[in-house]
Amino acid sequence: MKRAGTPERPGGWRGSAAQIAVGRASIMRWNSIRHLQPRCGAARKRDGEPCQNLAMGNGRCRCHGGRTPKGDGYHLPVWPDGKAPGAMTKLNKKLNALDRAAAKRAKRIAAFTPEQRQRYDAWRRTHKPGPAAVRDRAKAERQQAASVRKMLSESRPETAPSDEQAELERLLADRKAELARAIAKKQTNDPGAFG
Ligand SMILES: [Zn+2]
Incomplete structure (x- = not known):
């Protein structure tokens, strides 16, 4: 069985000195900047302190909502490609x-x-x-x-009813009384079905 990193063929890229140099350079670069990367600030369950995992784009790590889609997919399940x-x-x-x-x-x-x-x-x-x-x-x-x-x-006025309003209410009460009298009169005059 071929181990990972074994050259495909003599002189190939995989496992070559050049590939190892590229890999080493990127690992060293990552190690030099990883302490500057934003950290997740969610309260962790263990002690309530900030979580400190590497944060994703929205400032949270993958366990604390970093993978929650934003925009149109916000909080909707991401279905696999059919x-x-x-x-x-x-x-x-x-x-x-x-x-x-x-x-x-x-x-x-x-x-x-x-x-x-x-x-x-x-x-x-x-x-x-x-x-x-x-x-x-x-x-x-x-x-x-x-x-x-x-x-x-804020703007509900707590003012006393104006004179105009009082006058209107008095007129309305008069009309109602008049109507009630008219109805009562009609009922007493109405001979009914057996009159
Ligand atoms: Zn976190």
Whole structure:
């Protein structure tokens, strides 16, 4: 059996001095900059300190949401490519993993305190999965509703009814009384079906 790194043929690239030099250079370069790479700041389970794994593009490591897609795929499952070899196996593994994650989440939610549950529900309301445009629209609507509520609560005048309003109400009461009298009169005058 051929070991990894064995040259394919004499004078080939694989295992050559040139390939080893390239590999060594990239490893040394990585070792010189890896301490400068951004680290994940999520609270780790062990002691609540920052996780410190290498962060991905969104500032979290692969265990703490770094692999969660952003944009249109935000928090949606990433399905395997149907044309890939072993796509069916991958799909089944994915479905099982989603089931396991859902069961684990349900267990965690069941153990929440009422405050934790409230916070979680609020987070779920503002962090819906799916396309960015839809989420942006929902966010804009939430903000508009909040600003309208704020405006209404601030600008409600607590003034006494004006003279004009009092006059209108008096007229309305008169009309109602008149109507009630007319109805009563009609009922007493009405001979009815057997009159
Ligand atoms: Zn992390």
